[in-house]
Amino acid sequence: MRALTWQGTQDVRVETVDDPEIVNPRDAIIRVTSTAICGSDLHLYDGVIPAMTPGDILGHEFMGEVVETGSASTLQKGQRVVVPFPISCGSCFHCRITQYSACENSNPVEKQDMSEKLYGYPMAGIFGYSHMTGGYSGGQAEYVRVPFSDVGPIVVPDHLEDDQVLFLSDILPTGWMAAENAEIGPDDTVAVWGCGPVGLFAIQSALVMGAAEVIAIDHYPHRLELAKKLGAKTINFRTTDVREALMEMSGGIGVDAVIDAVGMEAHGFAIDNILDVAKQKVGIGADRASALKQAILAVRPGGRVSMPGVYGGMTDKFPLGALMEKGLQLRTGQTHVHRYLADLLAKIEDGTIDTTFLISHRLPLEEAPRGYKNFKEEQDSWTKVVLKPGMAASSGSGSKAIGGSEPRSIAASTLSLVQNSARPAPRW
Numbered sequence: 001m002r003a004l005t006w007q008g009t010q011d012v013r014v015e016t017v018d019d020p021e022i023v024n025p026r027d028a029i030i031r032v033t034s035t036a037i038c039g040s041d042l043h044l045y046d047g048v049i050p051a052m053t054p055g056d057i058l059g060h061e062f063m064g065e066v067v068e069t070g071s072a073s074t075l076q077k078g079q080r081v082v083v084p085f086p087i088s089c090g091s092c093f094h095c096r097i098t099q100y101s102a103c104e105n106s107n108p109v110e111k112q113d114m115s116e117k118l119y120g121y122p123m124a125g126i127f128g129y130s131h132m133t134g135g136y137s138g139g140q141a142e143y144v145r146v147p148f149s150d151v152g153p154i155v156v157p158d159h160l161e162d163d164q165v166l167f168l169s170d171i172l173p174t175g176w177m178a179a180e181n182a183e184i185g186p187d188d189t190v191a192v193w194g195c196g197p198v199g200l201f202a203i204q205s206a207l208v209m210g211a212a213e214v215i216a217i218d219h220y221p222h223r224l225e226l227a228k229k230l231g232a233k234t235i236n237f238r239t240t241d242v243r244e245a246l247m248e249m250s251g252g253i254g255v256d257a258v259i260d261a262v263g264m265e266a267h268g269f270a271i272d273n274i275l276d277v278a279k280q281k282v283g284i285g286a287d288r289a290s291a292l293k294q295a296i297l298a299v300r301p302g303g304r305v306s307m308p309g310v311y312g313g314m315t316d317k318f319p320l321g322a323l324m325e326k327g328l329q330l331r332t333g334q335t336h337v338h339r340y341l342a343d344l345l346a347k348i349e350d351g352t353i354d355t356t357f358l359i360s361h362r363l364p365l366e367e368a369p370r371g372y373k374n375f376k377e378e379q380d381s382w383t384k385v386v387l388k389p390g391m392a393a394s395s396g397s398g399s400k401a402i403g404g405s406e407p408r409s410i411a412a413s414t415l416s417l418v419q420n421s422a423r424p425a426p427r428w
């Protein structure tokens with residue numbers, strides 16, 4: 001099959017690799033019809049997440065059709081499913097209390113050392129997200145193996161298009177959990193740093209939860225425009241002093257809750273960020289937490305800090321004093337996607353939530369490298385890239401979706417692999 005592989009910093013390529021196989025009775029194989037590039041993928045692309053190996057198949061936001069099932073899978077061939085990005089067993093302590101992204105059974109023992117040393121506890125498995133999270137092949141591919149297929153995938157009704165439900169795999173639940181972690185009440189003013197996909201869905205979620213006012217912060221005019229269309233007020237941090245503006249907009253008190261939807265690669269010329277860029281470049285493990293620091297300083301005393309943005313290592317000059325002296329609450333984490341699926345699917349079906357406005361580009365899988373490059377370098381207009389493995393490569397860069405390819409048998413595509421593969425494919 002064809003799959004997008006990581007080869008090194010800012011070097012991703014579509015290659016021919018082995019087809020996935022059922023290796024556990026609870027597995028299923030999915031033929032991917034849609035898969036998206038995430039801001040989290042950019043951290044891998046930029047080489048700031050460790051434990052990547054050339055040849056790793058990327059992609060943790062995907063959906064498709066069930067084409068094979070293990071004997072203990074509860075899925076049936078032909079079903080359309082969206083797959084959550086964390087891999088969860090459904091029966092360990094953390095899964096039982098719905099903390100799915102802390103599953104204890106999905107990261108194989110031999111992959112646990114690094115995260116255990118870094119974080120004091122091994123991470124759970126995540127599709128296509130480094131060997132620290134299990135080294136699982138991701139879904140930016142024609143096919144993908146889904147472990148614990150009796151727990152994660154949600155079957156979606158045929159009347160909903162891929163574009164309407166694909167983001168259940170990650171960014172919609174992530175935006176929702178970010179808003180939930182901000183404990184939004186009806187009179188609250190909430191500020192959201194970052195108007196990428198996660199920030200925009202956090203804004204949408206905060207408004208659905210009844211926030212009185214949402215203020216969106218970014219520096220890309222088009223992304224800010226999208227936030228405005230959702231109902232947010234906006235601040236461009238290149239032209240406006242963010243803290244001053246927030247004080248003014250919140251009657252001199254400060255906002256009640258802040259959401260950092262930026263993560264470890266903050267932009268901007270704040271002095272701490274310029275230093276962090278240099279430190280990150282020389283690989284001494286410093287995350288660029290400029291947006292988070294700004295958020296902690298801007299929130300009112302007693303306020304809430306929600307941090308969906310991904311961080312990997314350590315950060316310097318963290319305003320610990322502000323966190324303590326202002327009595328703030330900080331909540332964060334990889335999203336417990338499974339927890340939110342049924343509720344969010346219902347909200348999509350009844351029209352409360354629309355996710356399709358976000359998609360700026362639909363590309364064939366073969367053009368994934370261009371998708372990565374532009375999602376990173378043309379962020380203003382490339383707001384979300386959806387890759388369609390079934391889209392003919394020649395149909396190019398248009399933003400119109402076409403249907404998926406006809407299902408083909410795994411055996412047939414394995415045959416083509418034997419004939420075409422340039423080099424042995426990695427397997428995890």
Ligand SMILES: NC(=O)c1ccc[n+]([C@@H]2O[C@H](COP(=O)([O-])OP(=O)(O)OC[C@H]3O[C@@H](n4cnc5c(N)ncnc54)[C@H](O)[C@@H]3O)[C@@H](O)[C@H]2O)c1
Pocket residue numbers: 038039040041042043170171174193194195196197198199217218219220223237261262263264265266267268290291307308309310311333334335379
């Ligand atoms: N917790 C989770 O489970 C989870 C899931 C998905 C994504 N994420 C993380 O959420 C973050 C955002 O993801 P995304 O897909 O929206 O990424 P993205 O890169 O598309 O968007 C980030 C946005 O932040 C803006 N930004 C950068 N520096 C800023 C600053 N100093 N102030 C304000 N805005 C700033 C950028 O201009 C950009 O629009 C990433 O760190 C990603 O890894 C977390």
Ligand SMILES: [Zn+2]
Pocket residue numbers: 038039040041060061085170171
């Ligand atoms: Zn993602």
Ligand SMILES: [Zn+2]
Pocket residue numbers: 088089090091092093094095096102103104105106
């Ligand atoms: Zn578990």
